[in-house]
Amino acid sequence: MRKCPYCDFNSHERGELPEQAYLEALLLDLEKDLLITGERTVETIFIGGGTPSLMSADFYQQLFAGIRARLPLADKAEITLEANPGTTEAARFEGFRAAGINRLSIGVQSFNDGHLQALGRIHDAQAAITAANQARSAGFDNLNLDIMHALPAQTPEQAIADLEQAIALKPTHLSWYELTIEPNTVFYRSPPSQPDSDSMADTEQAGFALLNQAGFERYEISAFSQPGMACRHNMNYWQFGDYLGIGAGAHSKLSSHDTHGNLVITRYQKTRKPEDYLAAPAQARRNPQFIDGKDRLFEALLNGLRLVDGISLQTLKRTTGLNPAQWSPQLAPLQQQGLLTTNDERLRCTPNGLQHLNGVLETLAETL
Incomplete structure (x- = not known):
């Protein structure tokens, strides 16, 4: 596994994945946070950052069982898994669906092989198309595709062609957003050439019209869904709801009231490096901040x-x-x-x- 040059997620290039050790660490991490959260019902779960689809379906079955044993999990909870295209991962889709994952988000980014290479992606366009079709065949009727525009040397026509191909795969949700150059990335140290602002604006307007014509509603600045299929997990973020994060580098925001009834909002994060997180998951909580x-x-x-x-x-x-x-x-x-x-x-x-x-x-x- 390797890291893309635009990625600022807490992801790490590594070989073998210590699934059982990481599972045990996650559940111990969760147990420690229960002292803060109490038994709130879990309405959504989002498994993202890096490439979480490299874990096995059995890992997720055990994880969800462990969560249910510690917290109420809503009967119709939205459970999203981020995945990257590729035959090795696509073959696992049926197992992921059987484990209880009911929403899949595939990081396609582009259907142009040249642009995929410029982004450092390990898949080609056909692998992305195959992955989307296999996800559908595996029973994922709630499917998001991530697509970028303003890519290095990308023309407006190429950006719209990517969007047309994405729509043709019949997802229920599309995340269509501009490539932004983030600090602490390869692209930040060596910026690629991108379309100018006028070209980006024209591409956006043409893309918005195309998405609207295809029945997608723009409900967030870069999120588009078929009616009733907005991402519930992200809606909670955008409406300043609470969330609990477990795992290396995860972030949490929790609200409570003090003894005088005043609202208290606390943010904190977990140990970033996986090896450090695995060494001491019970002490993973870091940097609490009162907002x-x-x-x-x-x-x-x-x-x-x-x-x-x-x-x-x-x-x-x-x-x-x-x-x-x-x-x-x-x-x-x-x-x-x-x-x-x-x-x-x-x-x-x-x-x-x-x-x-x-x-x-x-x-x-x-x-x-």
Whole structure:
């Protein structure tokens, strides 16, 4: 297994996978966190980062059994697994489905072999097509495909051709997003040549029209789904919900109330290096941070304004502990510029605001 040059996930190049040791570490990690979470019902599980589909179906059967033994797992929980195309992994799809995984997210990125090579992907276009078809045959009726645009030397026509091929495979969900160059990646140290901003904008508009014509609803800045098939797990993130992460490098955000009834929000992460995590999973929790006041509000807006429908003011009040009347007047300049709109119930970006979301967030960071 090797790491792609654009990837900033907590993934590591390694050979043999110590499945049983990692399984035991995950469950011990979970047990330690139960002291903080209590017995909350688990509504969604997302197994992502790196290449989790390299684990066996038996690993996941044991993992889910271990979770159920420690926490209530909702009968209709959404359980997503990220996978990369390739015949070795695709052959496992039936086992993953039998283990209880009911949503598959395949990291295709492109159907152009030249662009796949530039991205450092180990699969070719045909392997991606085969993987999507095999996932369907294995019983995955909730299927996401990840596709990138603004790739090195990619023309607008090539970007749209990728999207057309993805739509032809009949997924229920598409994540279509621009390649961004992240720190601590090979591409950051040696940036590739990408299309200019005008070309990117034209490609986006053409892609949005194509997706809409194919019945996909844009519900988040880079997420598109067939009706009723939005990713429940990610919706929880974007609406500033709580989540519990186990495993090397995993992050958690949990809300509670102190003895005076005040809302307390805590973030923490787990030991990043797999070998260190395996050596001491019971002591994996790191860097607890209490998110207070305006930082809490900004984080909630940072996530909620990614949604096309925005975020409800009631949700903001509940998740931040702050009354909108305290801070909403400060949004007036963004409203006057036609970037934000609000009523008595919801706050959202306008289409122009979504297109310039980074600028909107920079302004909020300065004014809130």
